[in-house]
Amino acid sequence: AQSVTQPDIHITVSEGASLELRCNYSYGATPYLFWYVQSPGQGLQLLLKYFSGDTLVQGIKGFEAEFKRSQSSFNLRKPSVHWSDAAEYFCAVGSSYGQNFVFGPGTRLSVLP
Amino acid sequence: DADVTQTPRNRITKTGKRIMLECSQTKGHDRMYWYRQDPGLGLRLIYYSFDVKDINKGEISDGYSVSRQAQAKFSLSLESAIPNQTALYFCATSDGGSQETQYFGPGTRLLVL
Numbered sequence: 001a002q003s004v005t006q007p008d009i010h011i012t013v014s015e016g017a018s019l020e021l022r023c024n025y026s027y028g029a030t031p032y033l034f035w036y037v038q039s040p041g042q043g044l045q046l047l048l049k050y051f052s053g054d055t056l057v058q059g060i061k062g063f064e065a066e067f068k069r070s071q072s073s074f075n076l077r078k079p080s081v082h083w084s085d086a087a088e089y090f091c092a093v094g095s096s097y098g099q100n101f102v103f104g105p106g107t108r109l110s111v112l113p
Numbered sequence: 114d115a116d117v118t119q120t121p122r123n124r125i126t127k128t129g130k131r132i133m134l135e136c137s138q139t140k141g142h143d144r145m146y147w148y149r150q151d152p153g154l155g156l157r158l159i160y161y162s163f164d165v166k167d168i169n170k171g172e173i174s175d176g177y178s179v180s181r182q183a184q185a186k187f188s189l190s191l192e193s194a195i196p197n198q199t200a201l202y203f204c205a206t207s208d209g210g211s212q213e214t215q216y217f218g219p220g221t222r223l224l225v226l
Contacts, residue, residue, distance in 0.1 A: 004155075009153070032213070034214070034215075036217075042219060042220075043117075043203060043217040043218050043219040043220050044156075044203065044205075044217040045217075046214065046216070049214055090155060090156070094213055094214075094215075100158070101146075101158070101215055103148075103155040103156040103157075104155055105153055105154060105155040106153075106155050
């Protein structure tokens with residue numbers, strides 16, 4: 001069964017600083033990987049997804065993520081954080097034609113002015 | 114208009130009461146899901162449905178039931194609510210396929226007293 005870990009429960013960065021949120025997965029086959037963002041009081045919005053091909057994936061709001069098979073990781077990055085990026089971020093793993101999306105526990109991002 | 118809507122957005126109920134949470138979608142997707150979110154646990158799958166005649170239990174289905182009234186509607190019921198069902202509930206849809214991506218509603222915040 002697949003699983004997802006997000007080692008950081010809470011991260012605080014200053015506005016304008018770079019950001020990296022970690023995600024590690026466990027899955028026996030080729031994983032399909034996702035990052036979602038949940039702003040306060042909102043639902044989950046898809047930031048980006050990886051199915052195959054280029055291991056560096058671009059998403060919305062200036063985010064990108066890199067798939068590293070050797071490390072079983074799919075870390076999310078942003079070069080310069082904005083105050084509006086403060087939210088909770090979820091990594092998820094899915095499978096082809098599968099019904100099982102598995103979510104990580106989430107990382108809460110705080111942004112200092 | 115939002116593609117996935119949930120009603121109500123907030124609900125307070127008492128232990129032992131029966132309540133229903135409703136989800137509607139205009140994306141034309143066959144697959145629909147119910148998750149609950151608890152702090153530090155991410156999202157956990159309660160039930161999912163691949164079409165109107167297909168209902169499946171997820172990871173934490175005990176104490177819940179669902180009804181798929183139409184392709185666009187998927188309801189979650191708590192037959193006799195208990196306090197540990199206090200959580201944020203999300204409905205999601207997907208079109209299945211080889212690159213399945215889930216799209217989420219805004220959530221229903223439920224408090225069971």
